[in-house]
Amino acid sequence: MAQEDTNVIDQPEVLKPRLVTIEISGKKYEVPEGITVIKALWYTGQEVVRGAGCLGGFCGACATYYRTKDDPKVRTCLACQTAVQDGMSFTIMPPFPARKALYDIQKLQDPKQDLFNLYPEAPLCRNCNACTEACPQKIDVREGVWKAVFGDFKSVSEMFMDCVMCGMCTPVCIADIAPNLVALYVSRAQGAHFTEKPLGLETRIKEIQDGRFDDEWKKVLNMNDKELASYP
Amino acid sequence: MDIHALQQIVHKTRDARRKQTIPKFSPADRDTLIKKYHPDFRESAYRPIRFGPNEGDKTVVELAALLEGDSPIHDDVDLTPQYQTDVLVIGGGGAGCAAALHAHGAGAKVVLATKLRLGDSNSVMAQGGMQISVSPEDSPVTHFIDTLKGGHMQNDHALLKVMVEDGPSIAKWLIDLGVLFDRQADGNLHVKKGGGSSKPRLLTCSDYTGLEIMRVLKDEVINQQIQLLEFCAAIELLSDDNGACTGAIFKDLDNHRYVVAAAKSVILATGGIGRLHIQGFPTSNHYGATGDGLCLAYRMGAKLAHIDTFQYHPSGAVYPEQLIGALVTEGIRSEGGHLVNAKGERFVNELDTRDVVSSSIIRECEESRGIRTMSGRVGVWLDTPLLDAEHGAGTVEKHFPAMVMQFERFGIDISKDPVLIYPTLHYQNGGVKIDTDSETNVKNLFVAGEASGGLHGRNRLMGNSLLDLMVFGKRSGLTAASRTGSMTQGKLTLRHLQQFRSEAQRHGHASGVISPMILPAYTRKVG
Numbered sequence: 139m140a141q142e143d144t145n146v147i148d149q150p151e152v153l154k155p156r157l158v159t160i161e162i163s164g165k166k167y168e169v170p171e172g173i174t175v176i177k178a179l180w181y182t183g184q185e186v187v188r189g190a191g192c193l194g195g196f197c198g199a200c201a202t203y204y205r206t207k208d209d210p211k212v213r214t215c216l217a218c219q220t221a222v223q224d225g226m227s228f229t230i231m232p233p234f235p236a237r238k239a240l241y242d243i244q245k246l247q248d249p250k251q252d253l254f255n256l257y258p259e260a261p262l263c264r265n266c267n268a269c270t271e272a273c274p275q276k277i278d279v280r281e282g283v284w285k286a287v288f289g290d291f292k293s294v295s296e297m298f299m300d301c302v303m304c305g306m307c308t309p310v311c312i313a314d315i316a317p318n319l320v321a322l323y324v325s326r327a328q329g330a331h332f333t334e335k336p337l338g339l340e341t342r343i344k345e346i347q348d349g350r351f352d353d354e355w356k357k358v359l360n361m362n363d364k365e366l367a368s369y370p
Numbered sequence: 371m372d373i374h375a376l377q378q379i380v381h382k383t384r385d386a387r388r389k390q391t392i393p394k395f396s397p398a399d400r401d402t403l404i405k406k407y408h409p410d411f412r413e414s415a416y417r418p419i420r421f422g423p424n425e426g427d428k429t430v431v432e433l434a435a436l437l438e439g440d441s442p443i444h445d446d447v448d449l450t451p452q453y454q455t456d457v458l459v460i461g462g463g464g465a466g467c468a469a470a471l472h473a474h475g476a477g478a479k480v481v482l483a484t485k486l487r488l489g490d491s492n493s494v495m496a497q498g499g500m501q502i503s504v505s506p507e508d509s510p511v512t513h514f515i516d517t518l519k520g521g522h523m524q525n526d527h528a529l530l531k532v533m534v535e536d537g538p539s540i541a542k543w544l545i546d547l548g549v550l551f552d553r554q555a556d557g558n559l560h561v562k563k564g565g566g567s568s569k570p571r572l573l574t575c576s577d578y579t580g581l582e583i584m585r586v587l588k589d590e591v592i593n594q595q596i597q598l599l600e601f602c603a604a605i606e607l608l609s610d611d612n613g614a615c616t617g618a619i620f621k622d623l624d625n626h627r628y629v630v631a632a633a634k635s636v637i638l639a640t641g642g643i644g645r646l647h648i649q650g651f652p653t654s655n656h657y658g659a660t661g662d663g664l665c666l667a668y669r670m671g672a673k674l675a676h677i678d679t680f681q682y683h684p685s686g687a688v689y690p691e692q693l694i695g696a697l698v699t700e701g702i703r704s705e706g707g708h709l710v711n712a713k714g715e716r717f718v719n720e721l722d723t724r725d726v727v728s729s730s731i732i733r734e735c736e737e738s739r740g741i742r743t744m745s746g747r748v749g750v751w752l753d754t755p756l757l758d759a760e761h762g763a764g765t766v767e768k769h770f771p772a773m774v775m776q777f778e779r780f781g782i783d784i785s786k787d788p789v790l791i792y793p794t795l796h797y798q799n800g801g802v803k804i805d806t807d808s809e810t811n812v813k814n815l816f817v818a819g820e821a822s823g824g825l826h827g828r829n830r831l832m833g834n835s836l837l838d839l840m841v842f843g844k845r846s847g848l849t850a851a852s853r854t855g856s857m858t859q860g861k862l863t864l865r866h867l868q869q870f871r872s873e874a875q876r877h878g879h880a881s882g883v884i885s886p887m888i889l890p891a892y893t894r895k896v897g
Contacts, residue, residue, distance in 0.1 A: 144371060145371075145376065145712045145740070145741050145742055146371065146741075146742045146743070146744060147371065147372075147373045147376060147689060147741065147742070147743050147744065147790070148371060148372055148373065148744065149689075149691070149743055149744040149745060150744075151691075152691060152743070152744045152745040153744050172691065172692065173691075173692070174692050177892075180892040180893050180894060181894050182894070183893055183894055183895065184893065185893050186657075186892075186893070187486075187601065187623045187624075187889070188601070190486075190657045191486055191487065191490035191494075191656060191657060192490060192491070192492070192494055192495050192656040192657070193656060193657050194495045194654065194656070194696055194697065195696075195772070195775075195776055196494045196495045196578075196580070196581050196772070197487075197489065197490050197491075197494045197495075197656070199486065199487060199490055219692075219776065219779050220779065221692050221780065238589075238592060240592070240593050240595070241593055242593065243547060243548050243590070243593070244546060244547075275775070276775070295550055299550070299575065299576055299578055299582065299771070300578070300771060300772070300775070301585070302581065303585060303588075322585055322589055325548065325550065325585075326547070326548030326586055326589065327548065328548070328550065329545065329547075329548035329549055329550045329586075330545075330546060330547065330548040333545075333550065333553075334553070334557035335545070335557075336504070336545070336553070336557055336558045336559045337557065337558060338504055338505065338506065338558040338559065339504050339538055339541055339542060339545075339558070339559060340542075341506075342503070342504050342538045343538045343539055343542060346510065346535055346538060346539075351509055351510055351511050354509070354511045355511060355531070358511055358514065358515070359527065359531070363523045366515065366518055366519075366523060367397065367519060367523060369515055370512075370515070
């Protein structure tokens with residue numbers, strides 16, 4: 139078919155995959171260029187139990203440290219969202235023993251002050267910016283920690299909506315702050331304590347309790363499929 | 371051809387397409403389209419199940435083999451429990467967390483076991499939102515009717531009614547826990563329109579709805595100090611002499627030891643089957659979506675419903691290679707994104723139900739109006755730049771930050787260029803049959819979330835899954851918790867397994883398949 143000749147996207151890398159040399163936890167392997175880091179693990183015969191989750195870039199299970207050829211800079215990525223390249227060296231981040239504060243979000247009396255009891259290390263940020271550089275989601279983590287400390291919970295909750303809780307901001311912190319956990323607390327407090335309750339929702343809940351829809355339910359639940367299909 | 375050259379037709383036809391209205395199909399045309407192109411109607415992919423509660427019912431061959439599969443457990447296994455609890459929740463996604471929190475809140479002792487980490491699930495990836503009828507022009511009845519029509523009238527009415535009616539109080543529960551839903555200027559919940567819904571009804575947290583809900587629920591499970599067994603995969607349930615469920619056996623994936631947990635009730639919240647890659651489809655599902663709960667419940671004698679129907683989400687990425695199968699959220703179409711074939715034409719109302727949209731994409735591709743990739747895939751364009759043209763520059767970036775970032779990592783700017791998509795295996799419409807308490811026909815065995823069946827009929831509407839998880843997580847958790855006071859722990863036996871094995875033998879079944887699968891076999895075995 140003539141159409142087949144034209145409607146095809148060029149992907150020379152797919153037709154002739156070039157093998158590249160990478161290092162996984164310090165060991166060299168050859169893998170096809172451009173596959174994701176997680177697929178490189180499978181390709182080299184490794185069983186993955188820890189280090190894979192949603193495989194869609196949302197769960198943070200596959201937080202990974204990597205370095206590209208000849209570059210001394212160690213970077214971070216999500217293994218399911220990053221393609222390998224020649225000379226890349228990587229290792230999946232082991233679970234990091236960060237301390238999470240325990241709290242009952244609904245019972246907090248003064249959430250902005252409580253931050254300092256729950257995470258007393260939060261105000262000790264020394265501005266090194268390592269957390270921001272470590273974030274694979276490109277969140278300005280350092281700025282977020284400062285905003286949290288200064289009580290701007292709204293901004294923090296917006297900045298950290300992208301946070302996948304991979305925790306890569308934590309091992310690099312010289313003040314032992316777990317910024318993602320601080321931000322999670324702040325976001326929840328923002329939602330539970332500093333956001334207007336939606337009145338329309340309360341109305342709807344009451345309408346259901348008061349049986350406002352009961353007559354319509356009675357009618358609808360007695361219909362046959364044909365009547366239902368053409369309702370309302 | 372260079373991808374940018376192929377994309378030109380989308381840019382060139384954009385203005386003309388914006389003036390077009392594509393009517394929805396008539397019910398008869400829908401049926402014809404689906405029967406001809408939807409993968410659920412590919413007969414060769416199906417076979418009857420040979421024995422068990424659904425003997426003779428057809429399902430996809432991949433699932434049939436697992437349902438008939440043998441347990442890894444030997445008869446002489448030591449059943450001395452290491453854990454003793456009121457409620458045992460198996461699965462750490464949305465339904466599991468909701469079940470655990472409600473059971474715990476009602477005073478029950480809860481253990482939550484999951485084969486990966488707490489929260490590793492499909493729930494965390496849900497982008498489109500959560501359907502709840504909160505706006506004044508909407509109602510639970512309208513939500514009910516929309517869902518029925520989407521499910522081809524096959525939905526269990528009782529389950530559906532409680533879901534739509536519980537919805538608003540679920541939204542309140544989540545808000546009180548700190549979930550940040552998008553708001554209107556007046557403080558009310560912002561609602562978006564979803565495929566197959568007659569009213570805007572989707573509550574969203576930008577395109578991170580599932581992530582935001584799961585961050586909060588996970589945090590709450592930890593704050594409530596609910597006992598967790600992570601990296602523990604359920605491999606068999608336990609039953610007493612009367613066939614009621616009394617616990618489960620797990621395999622600790624770190625040290626490969628068996629762990630036995632005795633429980634007064636068990637809640638399976640193990641999710642779906644995407645990683646079985648049925649019919650060879652790529653999937654949007656998480657690493658552990660291998661249908662484990664279906665196998666476990668089936669061996670216990672639980673009846674399954676609608677296991678011959680699966681949802682293929684219309685927009686799975688086809689390009690670049692690294693993102694194959696990954697979801698391009700339906701939110702793009704909710705905000706007016708067009709589907710465009712290789713000739714620059716629209717071919718379906720983009721907000722029709724998922725089965726209709728998927729079938730029409732498959733039709734375009736089978737009739738040579740698709741765009742092919744050199745790895746042998748085919749797809750159609752989703753016109754993402756249209757959103758900026760329609761609603762102003764920056765719309766795509768502001769409303770779909772997750773999507774933008776996912777493609778940006780591979781050098782693609784979806785606000786400037788359309789993305790190539792094809793249906794991806796997304797959801798199992800059916801599952802273990804439950805009642806409105808989320809209980810199965812096996813006493814004290816509950817199933818919540820995607821692993822359950824009946825609620826969604828033959829096609830789930832966008833945004834109904836997140837609600838399903840929360841409603842039936844809650845119902846299972848509360849019912850299980852309410853029973854604990856009047857119950858004593860039942861005996862731990864493998865009687866159900868002995869029965870299952872003798873039935874398998876009678877049917878001459880020795881396929882050698884061991885189930886549940888636990889994780890997909892992606893590891894390359896040869897050098």
